[in-house]
Amino acid sequence: MDRRQALRQSALAVAAFAFSRDVFAHDAERIMKTYSGLPADFIKLSSNENPHGPSPAARKAMMDAVNSSNRYPWEITTQLREKIGSLYGLTKEHVVMGAGSSELLGLVSVMAALQKGNAVAPDPTFRLWMPAARKFGLPIKLVPLTEGKVTDLQRMKDSMDANTKMVYICNPGNPTGTIIPAGELESFIKEIAPKCIVLLDEAYTEFSDEPSMAKWVNDYPNLVVAKTFSKIYGMAGARAGFVLAHPQTIRQLNDLQPWSNAGTSAVSLAGALASLQDTEFVNYCKKENQKARSIFYTALEKAGMPYVPSYTSFVYFDAAPFNKDVTQLLESRQIIGARTFETGSKWLRLSVGTVAEMQKVAEVLKA
Numbered sequence: 001m002d003r004r005q006a007l008r009q010s011a012l013a014v015a016a017f018a019f020s021r022d023v024f025a026h027d028a029e030r031i032m033k034t035y036s037g038l039p040a041d042f043i044k045l046s047s048n049e050n051p052h053g054p055s056p057a058a059r060k061a062m063m064d065a066v067n068s069s070n071r072y073p074w075e076i077t078t079q080l081r082e083k084i085g086s087l088y089g090l091t092k093e094h095v096v097m098g099a100g101s102s103e104l105l106g107l108v109s110v111m112a113a114l115q116k117g118n119a120v121a122p123d124p125t126f127r128l129w130m131p132a133a134r135k136f137g138l139p140i141k142l143v144p145l146t147e148g149k150v151t152d153l154q155r156m157k158d159s160m161d162a163n164t165k166m167v168y169i170c171n172p173g174n175p176t177g178t179i180i181p182a183g184e185l186e187s188f189i190k191e192i193a194p195k196c197i198v199l200l201d202e203a204y205t206e207f208s209d210e211p212s213m214a215k216w217v218n219d220y221p222n223l224v225v226a227k228t229f230s231k232i233y234g235m236a237g238a239r240a241g242f243v244l245a246h247p248q249t250i251r252q253l254n255d256l257q258p259w260s261n262a263g264t265s266a267v268s269l270a271g272a273l274a275s276l277q278d279t280e281f282v283n284y285c286k287k288e289n290q291k292a293r294s295i296f297y298t299a300l301e302k303a304g305m306p307y308v309p310s311y312t313s314f315v316y317f318d319a320a321p322f323n324k325d326v327t328q329l330l331e332s333r334q335i336i337g338a339r340t341f342e343t344g345s346k347w348l349r350l351s352v353g354t355v356a357e358m359q360k361v362a363e364v365l366k367a
């Protein structure tokens with residue numbers, strides 16, 4: 001496929017997306033249609049992937065693991081769960097592995113659906129798990145963010161009723177990158193987790209200096225913290241994620257997995273274990289993300305586009321004051337991924353790439 005065909009395909013997919021009934025329900029399918037098969041020199045800033053990963057140690061571990069992938073990976077699954085548990089002051093009994101955290105977000109929402117009630121979630125937020133949850137019989141009440149694009153905890157509480165079985169919170173938030181201050185989140189967990197499942201999605205915590213709330217799982221069996229190897233560890237394609245929760249809750253989740261902890265491949269598990277040990281690489285990614293993010297901030301300021309400071313690997317900004325269509329302009333220069341998450345709004349999310357990639361974004365916005 002040449003560049004023009006790739007762009008035409010991308011434009012068609014975006015147009016089809018705009019007319020779809022639920023702009024979010026088919027997100028995964030749309031992303032695949034839009035971005036698969038693009039030439040390698042396209043800059044992909046659509047899905048908050050880590051442009052640096054996997055770490056050198058993870059690459060080596062994965063290549064070595066190919067040789068032993070004729071065997072089921074019980075030993076390494078256990079080692080990884082032990083390692084993850086120890087990093088959070090917990091044990092392997094507090095950990096369940098999945099093929100990416102989205103599998104586990106789905107599993108937790110099925111657990112909530114089985115209780116026959118509703119769920120509450122912010123809007124906009126990470127919605128990939130929602131269509132399946134609804135099909136399992138879990139209606140979801142969506143709660144607008146605050147003016148500052150932060151999850152509105154008070155409104156979330158106000159939206160709960162006697163039938164609310166789960167509250168989903170993504171912190172830092174996707175697509176906005178904003179954070180709920182740790183103290184406020186802790187108070188929310190202490191108040192709400194005695195009543196229903198609190199599913200806390202911490203996919204991006206490592207990009208900030210904010211603490212994980214996993215330290216509360218022993219006190220609150222309803223607290224479920226989802227984390228992933230897809231972001232700071234740069235292993236989105238390897239599909240490895242995990243959930244931290246009270247052992248009693250982990251056992252309930254295991255019961256919903258046809259074969260518990262067996263969804264992650266031997267190769268991905270080896271990469272994940274090596275990644276956790278490669279702290280130098282994680283620090284490097286965090287610093288590079290900060291540098292690249294500030295380049296983008298400066299470009300947005302120069303272009304007169306307001307943004308909310310981000311604690312993640314993407315930035316949410318208001319393209320309304322810009323005199324051109326930002327998505328089209330970037331696409332015309334092979335930079336793919338600026339998109340909206342709010343119907344009728346010009347706020348866009350763009351992932352943060354490498355320093356060089358964000359310099360290219362800055363040049364395009366200047367021109």
Ligand SMILES: Cc1ncc(COP(=O)(O)O)c(C=O)c1O
Nearest residue numbers: 100101102126174203228230241
């Ligand atoms: C907030 C959030 N949670 C979960 C995920 C899913 O990650 P995984 O690749 O582990 O399924 C993503 C991916 O973009 C995300 O943004």
